[in-house]
Amino acid sequence: MNKMNLTMLTDFYELTMANGYFENGLKDKCAYFDMFFRKIPDNGGFAIMAGVQQLIEYIKSIRFEEKDIEYLRSKNIFNEQFLEYLKNFKFSCDVWAIPEGTPIFPNEPILTIRGPVIEAQFIETMVLLTINHQSLIATKSNRIVRAAAGREVMEFGSRRAQGYDGAIYGARAAYIGGCVGTACTIGDSEFGIPAIGTMAHSWIQMFPNEIEAFRAYARTYPDNCTLLVDTYNVLKSGVPNAIKVFNEEIVSKGFRPKGIRIDSGDITYLSREARKMLDEAGFTDCKIVASNSLDEYIIRDILTQGAQVDLFGVGERLITSKSEPVFGGVYKLVAVNENGKLLPKIKLSENVGKITNPGFKQTWRLYDKASGKAIADVLTEFDEIIDENKPYELFDPEYTWKRKTVTNFEAKKLLTRIFDKGECVYESPNLKDIKDYCKEQVDTLWDEVKRFENPHKYYVDLSVSIWQMKERLLKEFSV
Numbered sequence: 001m002n003k004m005n006l007t008m009l010t011d012f013y014e015l016t017m018a019n020g021y022f023e024n025g026l027k028d029k030c031a032y033f034d035m036f037f038r039k040i041p042d043n044g045g046f047a048i049m050a051g052v053q054q055l056i057e058y059i060k061s062i063r064f065e066e067k068d069i070e071y072l073r074s075k076n077i078f079n080e081q082f083l084e085y086l087k088n089f090k091f092s093c094d095v096w097a098i099p100e101g102t103p104i105f106p107n108e109p110i111l112t113i114r115g116p117v118i119e120a121q122f123i124e125t126m127v128l129l130t131i132n133h134q135s136l137i138a139t140k141s142n143r144i145v146r147a148a149a150g151r152e153v154m155e156f157g158s159r160r161a162q163g164y165d166g167a168i169y170g171a172r173a174a175y176i177g178g179c180v181g182t183a184c185t186i187g188d189s190e191f192g193i194p195a196i197g198t199m200a201h202s203w204i205q206m207f208p209n210e211i212e213a214f215r216a217y218a219r220t221y222p223d224n225c226t227l228l229v230d231t232y233n234v235l236k237s238g239v240p241n242a243i244k245v246f247n248e249e250i251v252s253k254g255f256r257p258k259g260i261r262i263d264s265g266d267i268t269y270l271s272r273e274a275r276k277m278l279d280e281a282g283f284t285d286c287k288i289v290a291s292n293s294l295d296e297y298i299i300r301d302i303l304t305q306g307a308q309v310d311l312f313g314v315g316e317r318l319i320t321s322k323s324e325p326v327f328g329g330v331y332k333l334v335a336v337n338e339n340g341k342l343l344p345k346i347k348l349s350e351n352v353g354k355i356t357n358p359g360f361k362q363t364w365r366l367y368d369k370a371s372g373k374a375i376a377d378v379l380t381e382f383d384e385i386i387d388e389n390k391p392y393e394l395f396d397p398e399y400t401w402k403r404k405t406v407t408n409f410e411a412k413k414l415l416t417r418i419f420d421k422g423e424c425v426y427e428s429p430n431l432k433d434i435k436d437y438c439k440e441q442v443d444t445l446w447d448e449v450k451r452f453e454n455p456h457k458y459y460v461d462l463s464v465s466i467w468q469m470k471e472r473l474l475k476e477f478s479v
């Protein structure tokens, strides 16, 4: 997409630290950073990775313009040679990421960056904002789609999104998570997400009465006609008028009506009554669409109550992830190269959950070959191999006596190289393939991990070697 130059979209401290590294001779020191998150939104059992394509586009386009250099110079804190260096800034790091659409879990690297510390540190802000945003919305979308239990979900959120990029990339992420389409037209023209929709209440209000409004729409779109039936009274006027117009303007021309939409009131009661009326009129194939501040909890509730809804339109609570609007992905230094050797780094915390996993790592997923289900993820040293042909012993990194030996498994490396010394070496799959991959991978999770209430904790374990490294650093740095 054509975008403004986002190079300066970085936290100011990235620049002051960069200038400091430059002055202290650390400019080319090789650092390793991991992005990971600590808590799954909505206390769910997993999240969905998204946003890698936009991150790649950003990294490819990093370029300081003359006006940026002028601005930084005006701050009177940056070394002139550092500004000269920024003028010729060229990203030369290696980057690995978990592919979009993959279920991801707390505390595992979902993205790893290796390269000169100034460069690797500088991109932190955009790495986090891009992956945090899209992963949040893809995760929410997947929850909503799962609650709809096979019924289609359309994303209606643009008008309530937090900013235009929240709408555009939110539509992209919602599609990855499982929505069938979007009301966001640019989402279709740019990314090929099917643009879909019905009509607004204003359409009905523009005509002298409801039936005239329905007639006009049906005449214009006889083969794709979904009528909004709740402007005045769903059961006394909306549905009877829709049935009349379906017969007069649609069936008479050899078409079938597509649907009705209910956007207020008790969706269970209204949809059940509307279904009866449509069926009695011979429109058993006419779909019922429901909308109005829906989310996974309301959808699950109304389906449990026996609502007769075929499609859901979901806007504000999806596009803003209203119930939990922060995907707390963080970016932490995990190692540096010192005299040609890898030196792992750790960040301690009073809070055990905030202690980082040190070292240059790979994230593996083990799948049971018999069931096809994911067993656990394991963090190993980057070059360590998990041999599928030998039994592998998993252990809980906190309660190390809890052990399980797995056999007959497939071990897959999740972190995939996307940049090699600054060159992009990864071609993003097309969006539909990412969406299909997401569905396929979510299906590898046990139902216990997928449930909304108290889901089973999916294990993210450490290899013996990473565990020992962490223990050693904990002892070394504990005071």
Ligand SMILES: Nc1ncnc2c1ncn2[C@@H]1O[C@H](COP(=O)(O)OP(=O)(O)OP(=O)(O)O)[C@@H](O)[C@H]1O
Residues within 6 Å of the ligand: 263, 264, 265, 266, 267, 268, 269, 291, 292, 293, 294, 298, 301, 302, 305
């Ligand atoms: N059967 C139901 N069970 C649970 N929640 C429901 C049900 N039907 C609708 N809701 C939800 O209740 C919330 C409020 O709906 P309500 O009908 O009270 O307000 P409204 O439709 O916005 O009001 P208005 O009729 O003035 O437009 C919405 O989030 C809606 O999705």
Ligand SMILES: O=P(O)(O)OC[C@H]1O[C@H](OP(=O)(O)OP(=O)(O)O)[C@H](O)[C@@H]1O
Residues within 6 Å of the ligand: 156, 157, 159, 160, 199, 200, 201, 202, 263, 291, 292, 293, 294, 313, 314, 315, 316, 317
């Ligand atoms: O409730 P959401 O999940 O965000 O779904 C999108 C909402 O946007 C529209 O309402 P709006 O009042 O903006 O326009 P309208 O006059 O067409 O109903 C639509 O009718 C939905 O109610």
Ligand SMILES: O=C(O)c1cccnc1
Residues within 6 Å of the ligand: 156, 157, 183, 196, 197, 198, 199, 200, 313, 315
């Ligand atoms: O097409 C629709 O029905 C629609 C689009 C945006 C918001 N609400 C509804």
